[in-house]
Amino acid sequence: MDQPALTGRAATMRETAYAKINLALHIRRQREDGYHELETLFAFIDAGDEMAAEPADADCLHVMGEFATGLSDPFGNIVAKALNSLPHGKDWAVTLEKRLPVAAGLGGGSADAGAVFRMVERAHGLPDDWHERAAKLGADVPACVLSEACIGRGTGTELEPVVNDLAGTAVLLVNPRIPLATGPVFKGWDGIDRGPMPSGDLRTIAREGRNDLEPSAIQLVPQIADVIAALQASGAWLARMSGSGATCFALYDTGEARDAAADALPPAWWRLAGNLR
Template identity: 40%
Template sequence: MTTDGFAPAKINLTLHVTGQRADGYHLLDSLVVFADMGDHLSLRPAARARLCVTGPMAMGVPVGPDNLVLRAAALIGVTADITLDKHLPAAAGIGGGSSDAAACLRALSIISGLPVPENVLSLGADVPVCLLARAARMQGIGERVTPVAGLPPLDAVLVNPGVPVSTPAIFRRLTRRDNPAMPETLPAWSDASELIRWLGAQRNDLQAPALAEAPVIGDVLHTIDATRGCALARMSGSGATCFGLYPEAADAAEAAQALRAAHPGWWVCAVRLS
């Protein structure tokens, strides 16, 4: 039996760093959504675990036991022959590896009939929210995931300049770790425009440290913001992927086309976020 899995790109519309535990882990408050594009997995039970990575972003992806997909398979206790068709850039702030691990867990649970293990946080802070794979509020160190119903879909462009960013390096550059959280009760947004206006008053507290670590992120944000119709430009996660939000899908598609033409070395994708 072969089962397919989809690992959508994870986008942090907001990312507030609200504290730090004694063990060093940072506390977050983040509104997370998922794109309609991502990586694809094909899995079938096998006597030995094996991972084959294909696709336009396959170069440099490890295929050994440290890969999150194989770690996820080991965690649920199922050996499988897995093909990962990689379309998301690595170390990019859009949860590529975590979403791959979550998709692997979902698929292997279907194949085996085994429940998804409870200790998925051991695979990474983004794995719990990636298991849900829909709009959610992520809090704590990633273990508190609350679905957010009624979030208006957003048309967006994702842009990555091809520069991997180290998450630990970004956190080390934080000058303040006790920033305000989002409101305790999130608003009920009537449409995308209202949501975008609200997002403009929120933050990604890792954006300034990321700009210091990788100044090209500033160029990406400025370039996105200058495209016609862009209502908000922000970095996702710890970077270097940034996103622009647009009032209509046609505006996002036009912006993506212009960005690709002007910056052929950048990874650019028009998406719907929901």
């Protein structure tokens, strides 16, 4: 995995794998197939993992970056699967700079796969059944291909448009640097349907919504509660856990307020400052 920085590669294409957050995540029931019926509000940050691709004699993947070691099998991961699932002409050498924590509720792997889909779209166009191919890779992948605010239903693959009145909003992502697998968090959900996600624009749904997985995640990683409390006390108008955790997000009225909040956090916590797309 010891690869040169992306800035030193003569790549034909570059793409950011935008970090995903769930502004709201309502779990409605567990289905007979074992999956959960949910309603979620997807949003994306203008930063994330970075990917580059250039022509090669054979498809290959190189992984680098702060969180590269968190991928137990980088050569069989979702990026390689995404590339293999799409016709893309000549073989590609893909370099992935892993900037987002792994198992963090940010859809990192799904975002990486979404970036592959967008690069293929730019180079060759996507097949008509791209949504189905994306959904086979993971429930978050179709939304990550679009990387724009939307509503997800079913397992998260049934996408609906939403009025995005929060584009450009200052956002801070914070993770206590503790990986948290999705399966145990869903397993710990108490099974209570607390009602549907509200309707309206992005701000309304975000303010009035909730994340039904927060209690389960906090049982597994109590530090999540510390992160949320710190963000709530930092001047944010909304602070909540994203997805199945352990990353939390906070939304601010100004970039200055966001940056001041980031500077005041414990230095051991991972943080990423950006804006909503």
